[in-house]
Amino acid sequence: MSRQIILINIEKPVEKDLLNDIHWFCDSFGLSSGRDTEDISKKIVLSMLTNISEEDGVTSEVLATTxxxxxxxxxxxxxxxxxxxxxxxxxxxxYLRGGSLKAAVCEMRKDSERIFDELEMMAEVIDNEVGLKCRSH
Structure with missing residues (x-):
């Protein structure tokens, strides 16, 4: 399975506001970039947060109707x-991965750490094959 995780460093909202916080969260993951001019991804996330239950989840039909x-x-x-x-x-x-936004972020962090570990190992193999010495550490 291929997964793309996008991280964008955006300044957090100063004032506490649920809608602005959700927008910042989604923007930080690049979920509303590109052609999503109507912020549908953000609306889906907000709708999932308000309509989901851990046991039952939510269907795409419910989201569309809502x-x-x-x-x-x-x-x-x-x-x-x-x-x-x-x-x-x-x-x-x-369902939200892990049952909550925080758990989903933790799982996504673990995914990215596994990817970086694999990249680091492959980079070392390539460096050794071409005779480059690692100067960092």
Whole structure:
């Protein structure tokens, strides 16, 4: 499985505001970049946070109905959230990875650390093969 994790260093909101915090969270993961001019990814995340239960999850149909958005558009953005590792699908229900945003971020951090470990090992192999010495550490 291929997964792309995007991290964007954006200044956190100064004032405490749930909607602004969710926007910052999504923007920091690049979830609303590109063609998502209507911030549908952010709306889906907010809707999931308010409609999900740990046992039952939420369906894409419920999200589409709640947001008043066509199911095909919701599914498109859900694929991006799944690809990013924030959301997962089990049967017909959708869940936040780990059951919460914090747990999802922790899991995504572990994913990125595994990727960096593999990159570091391969970089060392390549450096050794071409005769480069590592000067850091």
């Amino acid at each position: 947001l008043g958005i066509k199911l095909s558009r919701v599914n498109h953005h859900l694929r991006n959230l799944i690809d990013a590792g924030l959301v997962y699908r089990k049967k017909r229900s959708l």
